[in-house]
Amino acid sequence: MSAPDLSGLKGQPLPQRPAFQRFLGSTAVSIAIYVAVMALIIYGSFTGAQNMGYNWQWHRVPQFLYSFTDDGFQLGEIVYGLFATIQLSATAFALATVLGLLVALLRLSGLVMGTAVSIGFLELIRNIPLLVLLYLFYYVLGPIFGFDRYWASILTLAVFHSALISEIFRAGINAVDKGQWEAAKSIGMTTGQTYRYIILPQSVRFMLPPMTGEAVHLIKSSAIVSVIAVAELTTIGRNIISDTFMSFEIWFTVAAVYMVVTLILSVGVSYLERRYAVDQ
Amino acid sequence: MTGASDPIIEVANLDKFYGDFHALKDVNLTVHQGEKMVICGPSGSGKSTLIRCFNGLEWHNSGRLVIDGVEVHEQSKDMRRLRQEVGMVFQQFNLFPHLTVLENLMIGPMKVRRQGRAQAEATARKYLDRVHIPEQADKYPAQLSGGQQQRVAIARSLCMETRIMLFDEPTSALDPEMINEVLDVMVELAQSGMTMVVVTHEMGFARKVADTMVFMEAGEIVEVSPPDRFFTNPSSERCRLFLDQILEH
Ligand SMILES: Nc1ncnc2c1ncn2[C@@H]1O[C@H](COP(=O)(O)OP(=O)(O)O)[C@@H](O)[C@H]1O
Ligand SMILES: [Mg+2]
Numbered sequence: 448m449s450a451p452d453l454s455g456l457k458g459q460p461l462p463q464r465p466a467f468q469r470f471l472g473s474t475a476v477s478i479a480i481y482v483a484v485m486a487l488i489i490y491g492s493f494t495g496a497q498n499m500g501y502n503w504q505w506h507r508v509p510q511f512l513y514s515f516t517d518d519g520f521q522l523g524e525i526v527y528g529l530f531a532t533i534q535l536s537a538t539a540f541a542l543a544t545v546l547g548l549l550v551a552l553l554r555l556s557g558l559v560m561g562t563a564v565s566i567g568f569l570e571l572i573r574n575i576p577l578l579v580l581l582y583l584f585y586y587v588l589g590p591i592f593g594f595d596r597y598w599a600s601i602l603t604l605a606v607f608h609s610a611l612i613s614e615i616f617r618a619g620i621n622a623v624d625k626g627q628w629e630a631a632k633s634i635g636m637t638t639g640q641t642y643r644y645i646i647l648p649q650s651v652r653f654m655l656p657p658m659t660g661e662a663v664h665l666i667k668s669s670a671i672v673s674v675i676a677v678a679e680l681t682t683i684g685r686n687i688i689s690d691t692f693m694s695f696e697i698w699f700t701v702a703a704v705y706m707v708v709t710l711i712l713s714v715g716v717s718y719l720e721r722r723y724a725v726d727q
Numbered sequence: 728m729t730g731a732s733d734p735i736i737e738v739a740n741l742d743k744f745y746g747d748f749h750a751l752k753d754v755n756l757t758v759h760q761g762e763k764m765v766i767c768g769p770s771g772s773g774k775s776t777l778i779r780c781f782n783g784l785e786w787h788n789s790g791r792l793v794i795d796g797v798e799v800h801e802q803s804k805d806m807r808r809l810r811q812e813v814g815m816v817f818q819q820f821n822l823f824p825h826l827t828v829l830e831n832l833m834i835g836p837m838k839v840r841r842q843g844r845a846q847a848e849a850t851a852r853k854y855l856d857r858v859h860i861p862e863q864a865d866k867y868p869a870q871l872s873g874g875q876q877q878r879v880a881i882a883r884s885l886c887m888e889t890r891i892m893l894f895d896e897p898t899s900a901l902d903p904e905m906i907n908e909v910l911d912v913m914v915e916l917a918q919s920g921m922t923m924v925v926v927t928h929e930m931g932f933a934r935k936v937a938d939t940m941v942f943m944e945a946g947e948i949v950e951v952s953p954p955d956r957f958f959t960n961p962s963s964e965r966c967r968l969f970l971d972q973i974l975e976h
Contacts, residue, residue, distance in 0.1 A: 630821035
């Protein structure tokens with residue numbers, strides 16, 4: 448049981464990666480490559496559209512983002528679509544988190560019934576396409592239980608993502624050292640108290656990155672509810688196009704809006720994560 | 728030495744299996760109120776398993792275990808009350824890393840014993856004093872040395888006002904220079920009259936505080952005797968060999 452002998456290495460510089468790899472890995476080069484690739488894509492689509500005889504009308508796009516009228520500054524339709532998307536996604540994500548936690552706890556309960564129910568639920572959700580799930584909620588469950596297209600959308604997204612979120616919870620809970628359970632038990636805590644005060648607060652650290660990924664995933668998959676005409680970003684984009692025929696400009700704009708929102712979310716959470724890490 | 732008083736832990740014909748593996752074999756043992764018992768024996772002999780049965784971290788398969796008048800078994804409704812009476816100090820400390828030292832000490836009294844914050848904090852500070860680290864109250868466990876962490880763990884158990892304290896090799900994970908600060912606290916605790924069951928190979932500590940020495944091997948209790956006889960003239964050859972081995976160092 449002796450530690451490896453490291454004394455010979457003391458004071459030596461750390462081995463460095465080869466110069467070429469270091470060059471490729473540097474920030475400036477990364478940005479340059481990124482810009483070059485983006486320029487190529489944009490140039491390609493513009494010349495492609497030009498060859499199709501597409502009539503670019505970018506000057507007509509800003510009015511859908513904001514405008515100045517007699518009443519002053521006004522937000523445009525796309526921004527309202529974005530608000531609707533955020534509201535829809537936030538509600539669905541909150542529900543998905545609660546449902547995911549319940550499924551994870553059921554799975555970890557050690558009860559045969561609990562494990563069976565949660566595995567059954569996970570397999571069911573995992574093996575139905577999101578679009579079919581949406582149709583099920585809208586055309587079948589909606590009329591039966593009396594909820595409208597908006598709630599059908601929220602429930603679909605919540606149920607679909609709860610399956611993945613429950614796995615994140617399960618991994619996060621299992622990542623906490625089992626000594627924590629023993630310590631909590633030995634001061635007389637119940638299972639519920641142990642989860643609430645000891646285990647879950649520590650799991651958050653493990654769960655934050657995958658949960659962010661899941662939130663981004665949910666915002667993107669929320670676009671699918673446009674097929675049942677729920678008013679959100681994608682639906683509004685489609686409506687604008689049917690009025691203006693500017694499909695290239697509007698789809699580029701809508702894509703950029705999704706990207707900006709999900710990037711802000713990712714950057715915001717990684718900032719939080721760093722703050723949180725310093726606190727411990 | 729504490730005189731023989733009421734038994735507080737009674738173990739009779741206890742057997743414990745992990746699958747097919749027979750981890751505890753027909754264990755019989757009595758611990759009296761205020762008694763200090765030190766258990767030693769080779770690694771894998773079942774010492775941890777035995778004391779983990781005492782606070783329901785493991786369940787025995789047959790035999791009887793009665794602690795403070797409560798019959799211990801998996802379905803027992805009194806287990807949670809019992810755990811509040813029986814504290815445990817672990818080899819790996821197992822402090823709550825997301826809570827400050829003070830919060831580590833207060834969470835049990837507040838959530839389990841339903842004490843108010845002010846009372847819990849007063850108790851916590853009292854016991855931090857007792858383990859000689861009042862100045863560390865607002866730090867996180869990761870900011871403390873191993874010896875300090877283990878003393879916080881002892882204080883955490885004390886805050887529950889437990890009547891029995893179990894120690895599972897409390898100094899085995901510590902750097903040598905920190906062992907004594909923890910043992911000193913345990914000696915003081917012993918002098919205060921606490922009932923203690925300590926798994927350790929620190930024989931200096933054992934000589935100082937033990938009323939009873941226990942030697943285990945392969946899931947069986949081989950020897951139970953007072954320390955003077957245990958160290959000078961143990962009745963079993965296996966115990967003698969084991970002592971020779973660890974006392975060489
Ligand atoms: N959870 C478990 N599952 C299976 N075997 C175990 C488990 N815990 C302990 N054991 C086995 O039981 C025996 C006694 O272990 P333990 O009580 O930890 O010994 P000690 O504390 O004396 O070193 C060992 O052989 C160990 O491998
Ligand atoms: Mg052990």
